[in-house]
Amino acid sequence: MKKTMSIIIAALLVLSMPAFAGGAGEAASGEVYFLNFKPEIAEVYTNEVAPAFEEATGIPLKVVTAASNQYEATLRSEISKSEPPTIFQINGPVGLQNWKDYAAPLDDTAFYGMLSDPSMALSDGGQVLAVPYTVEGYGIIYNDAIMRAYFALPDKAVSISSAEEITDFATLKAVVEDMTAHKDELGIQGVFASTSMAPGSDWRWQTHLFNVPLWAEFRDKAGGDSSQALATAFAAKTFDFTYNENFRNLWDLYLNNSVSPKGLVGGKNDADSMAEFALGQCAMVQNGNWGASQILGVPGNTVADSDIKFLPLYMGLDGEEGLGICVGTENYLCINKQASPEAQANALVFLEWLFSSDEGKDLVTNSLGFITPFNTFAEDEQPTDPLARQVTKWMAKGDVKSIPWTFAGIPSEQWKADFGAALLEYINGRMSWEDTAQVAVDAWAREAELAGR
């Protein structure tokens, strides 16, 4: 009898293996499954885009959203299912290395053909695998009404009279610290919104704020050529954090002039920070144009559209008067080549519909709020929310240069997690600044080696 049992078990084991191996790639329906990266507009996709697309073409569209540092994890578990995502997003060249086995070539598609600048797409092995769909910008968002109130104070300590005259770190620091001294008169709880450090909310610092010293270092290493900074960073085995003191300048300014005392920021998430700004509890918050919906859509929002403006991330770099906000993209779309051919074809129909039909473009411009890199959009079809308009305005300024997004060259997500954790330890007073900066350097060397650089 024992023998019978063992035969049954062995048979079951063997039988089960093809079931595991054969699961993927057999999706029966042509449903387009889009794994979205942007939580701010998740509802727009499910409530507006999906119904409109289904009505226009009859193709079902399913949108699932994953973010807060969970995109890679969600993608990994979803893509091994029997109906994997058809359209997924990668964050740049590092992401492409991880997912190139799943990305279908896009060279001959109309979607790729719509790019105004085809060189923006990502390629590997001579094939175009990922196409960017939105250009974004970030900096310090400020509420001009509060700034005007400050500059109207009779006893202000600075000589300038508007926020637009702030063009370097020294001025920014003087203004911010004097505003903190006058915060009761200004009716704010702090100049900056809380430095959100809750799990999953530290990307504004370990990725976005960090972009400036990262760019500056690799611009230097590329012989001063700003456009080569990303490529240099992407190939770099080591990172010296030359500009760590500059990072610290602005980082300390955020922490010392915040709505929340240092001990509490570990419990704040980015939505809290944006709400503080929308409710007028603070004058400034570091974020990008994707945050518009988190300001304008908040019940009790006290900030007028015309008062929402950007300042660059000044941190004491040489010649920073000539630097603008950080502009770039980490949003590239790929088509999963392991999805069913029908779903892949439908995915291209969806992307073409979204970015070239009148109905789709209207949704992109007015509901999703993307500044797109496609030639199908006319000048007057760019989004009208105040932050997107500010991004285009900063990009068009002749006397300042935008800082390109260089953080796509960070060797791994683990690097970001390690640096974020070190920043929290610094806030908690358990790590000195030297040690915090050293974590960034050591983790880069380790992760770059693991990434095979």
Added chain:
Amino acid sequence: MEKSIRKWFALFALPGMICFSVAFLIPFVWAFILSFCSFTTITNASFVGIENYIRAFTVDNYFTQAFWFTLAFTIVSVVLINIIAFTFALLLTKDVPGTNAFRTIIFMPNLIGGIVLGWIWNVIINGVLAQFGLNIMSDSKFGFWGLVVLMLWQNAGYMMVIYIAAIQNIPQDELEAASIDGASWWTTLTRIIIPSVMPSITICLFLTLTNGFKLYDQNLALTAGQPNHGTEMLAMNIFNTFYSRVGFEGVGQAKAVIFTIIVAAIALLQLFFTRKKEEAL
């Protein structure tokens, strides 16, 4: 009878065996095989030998750190949960009014899911610490004791119910004989009550021990392992290795195999010793 049982054993055991194989045996064997492979999804694995096991300890020390944290947490929570649950059980088997109401109240937290509990305690602890200008992320010791309190709150009631059932099953005549012989309260407890409930102690120790080691959702909702991996437990470390590090899926799998072996070994050892104790009494 005996003969027909033998004859039909395989057939009647089959549904159970299928379930056991599909839900446990096959995944376990697969997991074991995958721990020697490099893979992104389980359908494209390639063999790499014991490299994953080496990398589990050499790339960073978070796994060993998580092990010591988990061990410390488990010891503290096992001791506290069982002492408190047993005390409650003793108090609530006394003949006083309202015991049923108290039993229900103490048992209730067990009906709430781990994630919800984690959030509730996150809010409570942050609310208290805010008075001192701190929060749960400020220091890993807050996360540690927060987890201990959370687990106590959740599990003491459950273990109490098991102890109550056992205490109520103690033959009344033994207790009467003891009190007639003039045994003190302490002697009655250590010589009659505890030996009689020994099987329940075995079960409760086993449950709290394995719960402590396997803890994940409460850990995630309360601190998510922050600050700086200071409150990261083994299960969470494995999850993070597998899902958050590209190219580390096999390492996560190797850690999971090590984890399974550790938990099984500790649980079996504990069972062995408490069973021996049961028999000795």
